[in-house]
Amino acid sequence: MVQLSDILTIEDIEIERSARDLISWWEHKNNQISDDDDLRKVARLKQGLAKEFYEEIYPLSLLAAKKFTENPRARFRPVIGNQRFDAVIRDICCGTSTEILIEFTSAIDGYTDSLRMEYMNEHGHVPATGHVQVAGTKKTGRNLDITLSAVCRDDEVSKTLDWIGKAAEKKLNKPYEPNTWIVVVFDDHIGFSQEDSRERVLHYVANDIVPLKWKTEKLVVLGTSGRTFFEFNTRLRN
Known part of the structure; x- marks a missing residue:
């Protein structure tokens, strides 16, 4: 069985790439994960390097697509770890380079989002909206219920x-x-x-x-x- 670590490694993630190469690399890796049922479940729960892959490298690829695809000098290097930045963008020009440090932060309810993904793994589908009800704990056995409802x-x-x-x-x-x-x-x-x-x-x-x-x-x-x-x-x- 293919493991997520077979697809995502720190060494590969941290290679410096152009904007177009970064976008292509992310799409290729995402397709590899999406094509495997077990890997999709691991990715939904943000286990292993899936958290960095979707919360840092995916938005870096979006940033590259929105702002840098017409700049052939720009280079992107994700950085895994606890430092004060998640990626470095270098603009190479005339033998010198300038650096931009990128720090991502997610504007989501992380706990509720993780419960939705847990529900998705268990049922194969999940309502995009609606209140999430939790009964029990992971240790004793947890039951999730999400009521589909219209939202304003x-x-x-x-x-x-x-x-x-x-x-x-x-x-x-x-x-x-x-x-x-x-x-x-x-x-x-x-x-x-x-x-x-x-x-x-x-x-x-x-x-x-x-x-x-x-x-x-x-x-x-x-x-x-x-x-x-x-x-x-x-x-x-x-």
Whole structure:
């Protein structure tokens, strides 16, 4: 049986790649995982290197696609570990290079998301919305129930804005290097297909989050669907 460690290794992940090569590499590895039932279950629970693969390298590939595909000098290197950045982007020009340090943060309810993925592994499907009810514990035996229910789009957007704000503010006072970009990643598959919802994100971040006392160079807000991408200069404002 193929193991996730057969597909994802730190040595392979940390190879420096161009924007197009990074995007192609991620898609190839994701297809290998998606084609195997057992690996899909491991990936949903973010076990092993799946957590970094989906929470850091996938958004790095989205960032590359949104901003750097027309820059052949840009090089991307994910970095696995507990340092104050998740990736390095180098811009090579005239024998020298400048570096950007990328720090990702996820604007999600991680606990509820993990319960949905656990339910998905058990039942083969999961409602995208609805309250998650938990009975018991992992040790004694846990039962999950998710009631499918309609949701108000405005409420979903408001909830997501709250998660974006919390994720960004957690990074506000940490001792990052000045050339760091904070990238807030959120799920924009539900409630954000219409332009007005994405405009709410833009206005909220621009008016409530960007004016805070940032010590980093940029703040980026990135949707996992690839539709939403906003970047703000922060260091020059404060």
